[in-house]
Amino acid sequence: MGPQRARAGPHDPRPRLGLGSARGLGRPRRRPARARAGDRARRGRPVGAGRAAGAAGPRPDAADGAGRWGPGGPVPGSRVPVQLRAGALGGPGLATERRPRGDATMTTIENANPSADHATVFVILDAGRSDYVREDAMPFLHGLSRTGYRGSFESPPGFAQRTTMFSGRYPDTSGNFSQFVFAPERSPFDWVESLGPLGKLVRPRKVLAPTRWAIDWITAKKTGHFQTDPAWIPPEFMPYFAMCEDTQPVFEDGALGAPSIFDLCREHGLAFRYLAHPVSGDDEEVFDTLVRELRQHAPYDLYLAQFSITDEGGHEHGPFSDAMQQRFLRDVDAKLATIHALLSTRYDSWDLFVVGDHGMAPVEQRVDVLSALAETEAEPAEDYVVFVNSTLAVLWYLTPKGRKAIRAKLPEIEGARVLDEDERRDRRIPTEERWGQDMLAAESGVLFWPDYFHVRDSTVRGMHGYLDKSDEGLGMAVLASSDPVVEPREADPRSLVDVFATLCGLLGLPVPDTQEGTSLLDRARREPPVAEPEQEPPEPEQVVSDG
Incomplete structure (x- = not known):
């Protein structure tokens, strides 16, 4: 078991910034957001148009x-x-x-401007381990990291990193912990029960992928919901689950239940460009779009782009494979070099913030949780419901029989351990029943297989989501800027919630009270000069008249 994270929240002793405190967050020379928005409006540029x-x-x-x-x-x-x-x-x-x-x-x-005023580019490198930033693996990013902030981010437990980065909250505060939540009363998949024996065709095999697509398509037609992909949840369990983080695009107004970086941009007249899941999962498409628009000086203050090859390649080949170390990382490194070249030559001022949302550990052992539970006398979907993620199995009990049988079995499952409520609370894992009456966590290097996100006839050599980060590692953090406030600095590991406050600081936005992070710029910025105390003017001399 890895070290437990100290609880951070409303009573966290770390300094926090409230509304109106964006001044001094790291861009003292930039004009306020509203003033910059007015400049754009006078030049005919759209404002707040994410x-x-x-x-x-x-x-x-x-x-x-x-x-x-x-x-x-x-x-x-x-x-x-x-x-x-x-x-x-x-x-x-x-x-x-x-x-x-x-x-x-x-x-x-026609007559493209040779230079624009400012752009902040935020790149999410999915599963970008901090130790990938090496001269032999990513020579450009390694060199860039020596010119600015370099460190690492620890991802909170769960699988809702976007909510953490975009709103600065831990899972127990945001209510977003995973893609699916136990909510039979509002499940869009309640109709799947009517499939009867046909439901047995929905199994995690490559050849049966069209059955999953069919459920996705029919559910979307029936419900009109934004996201209806059921993953590989067994059909008998589908009617118990609803979407959580992806009920609507994360960049839409109010999508995350608290002010997000996108909400703040709209409120303060800044324009953003979202180039990440679920809009696009194609790295080349994202890169080409970003490069084109930087060259064209498209009217955006913030670009958010995600590259996923480090996650996809890490799962398939492993984080330390030759494919990862010699091909995938070099490819991403070249993309980052191009982005930096455009920023540094085409913009008066710029920021490039590269973040790994989590790490990736080599898979050393597979454990079949579903088969272990099937050895009990409890019946699935009658006595219990289970959601098997790659490194976390979550259970709900429908009958006392199911509770007794499954709880007796869980401690016997190899390579895993049951989390008690105190540990869930300490790790900032939600404790409400909708997030599980019991949780079974995989030990580092153990893969729960089969799970609900991969087909059985696929190769998985890398995984993330472990509570113990000793093998998974932490995500990278590299921040470079034309602003001298970002000085060369190597910092201790930080929490992923700090990404949000950092973005606010880079954009000159106020940091809302709802967030729980601390800007990287708070530690990297220069101390403001001390003003000389003003001297009081001398007392005027009194003139006495003879008359």
């Missing part, structure tokens, strides 16, 4: 002869066609010319 990702077409530098590109982007005055799907933005220096070409539009860049 948008989801558009699709990427060919990279701008691959345009075939219709325009001229310099090292930093289009040569002013040239006409460079860029393929975009419908919905491409116009902006300063952009003239959008619609031409029928399948589902694409042709965007022409």
Whole structure:
């Protein structure tokens, strides 16, 4: 068992910043957000217009002869066609010319501004371990880390890292702990019971994937819900579960139940670009879109982009495989180098914040929790319900018989241990029954298999979500900026909740009282100069008149 995290919350002794305290968070030279929004409005730029990702077409530098590109982007005055799907933005220096070409539009860049004022790019490197930032693995990012803040983030338990990063709250505060929550009264999958014997076809095999897609499609048609993918939950258990974090896109107004970074941007007139799950899961699409829009000076204050190859490749090949160390990391490193080059040459000021949302551990042992529970006299979906994630199995009891039989079996399961309520509370794991009456946690390196997110005929050599981080490692933290407030500094591990307050500081936004983190800039910034005390003016001399 790894070390327990000290409880942090409303009574956390760490300094916290309330509303109106964005001043001094690390950008004392920048104008307030509202003033910058007014500048954009006068220049004809949209404010507060957070948008989801558009699709990427060919990279701008691959345009075939219709325009001229310099090292930093289009040569002013040239006409460079860029393929975009419908919905491409116009902006300063952009003239959008619609031409029928399948589902694409042709965007022409005329007299693009050679420089914009500021951009903050926040890159989530999914499962980006902090020890990936090495000269032999990611030479560019390693060098960049020496110019600014470098450290690591520890992810809270559970599988709702986006809520943690985007709103600065732990799972027991946010109410988001996993993709699914026990909620039979509002499950969108209640109709699955009507499948009867056909439900037996829904099994986690590659060849049976169309059955999962069919349930997703039918559920969406029946309910109109935003997210209806049932993963590989056994059909007999589906009617007990509802979506949690993905009830609507996380960047929409009020989506996370407390002010998010996107809500604050809208409130204070800043525009953002969201290029991450669930809008896109294609790294090349995300990269091409980001590069194109940085070159075009698209009117965004904040870009949020996610690269997933480190998670996908880590699961399939393992975090220390040759494929990861020699191919995937080098590929991401090259992408980050391109992003940095555009920021440093095309913008007056910029921030590049690279975060690993969690680590990845090699899988050494598989444990079949479902088969172990089947050895008891309790019947699934009659006496108990279980949700098997890769490193955490959560149980609910429908009858006293199920409670007695399953609780007697849990301590016998190899490579796992039962979490008591005190440990759940200490680790900031929600203790409400909807998040489980019992929890079984995998020891480091143990994979609960089969689980509800992978097909049985797949290869899984890496996993995350362990309570013990000794093998999984921590996520990377690299912050570089044109602002000298971000000085070279190597810091101790921090909690992932600190990402939110840091983003607020970079954007000059107030930090709401609902969040629980501390900005990285609080520790990295320079102390403000001490003003000389003002001297009181001398007393005026009294003039006595002779008259």
